[in-house]
Amino acid sequence: MHRTIPSDKINLRLILVSGKTKEFIFNPSDSAGDIAQTVFDNWPTDWKREAVSKAEILRLIYQGRFLHCNVTLGALGLPLGKTTVMHLVPRDNLPEPNSQDQRQKSKGGSGSCCSTTCCIL
Structure with a gap:
């Protein structure tokens, strides 16, 4: 079964x-936080055993990295009209950044990784 993807949308295979996998269509302006909320609100019936209690613990992983909640699909450079694969995991806490990530953050001039309103997905 071939799914038609609108040319101005991004199909995510989670x-x-x-x-288990499921595909959802999103706008390039949708953020990782928006995606987590949409998936939570439209939780597939065949994912019942994997159900979570709240959208905030759903984390997206793209190319081996957890996505911050405010990162948009467009900012990731995902191709329009195509399917992109991401992992979706329930996780309250995120792993500590590795030493390379920490060096990059310190080069940016910020002493801490996030503000108190930061949401990491």
Whole structure:
């Protein structure tokens, strides 16, 4: 079954740890936080065993990195009209940044990684 993807949208194929997948269509302006909320609000019936209690613990992983909640699909440079694969995991806390990530942050002049309103996905 071939799914038609509008040329101005991005199709995300989300993969759970269990291996189950589901596709959702989003706008390039949608953020990782928007995506987590949309998936939570439209939780697939065949994902019932993997259900979570709140959208805030859903984390998106793209190319091996957790996405911040305010990062948009357009900012990631995802191709319009195509399917992109991401992992979706329930996780309250995120791992500490590795030493390379920390060096890059320190070069940016900020002593801390986030403000108190930062939401990491």
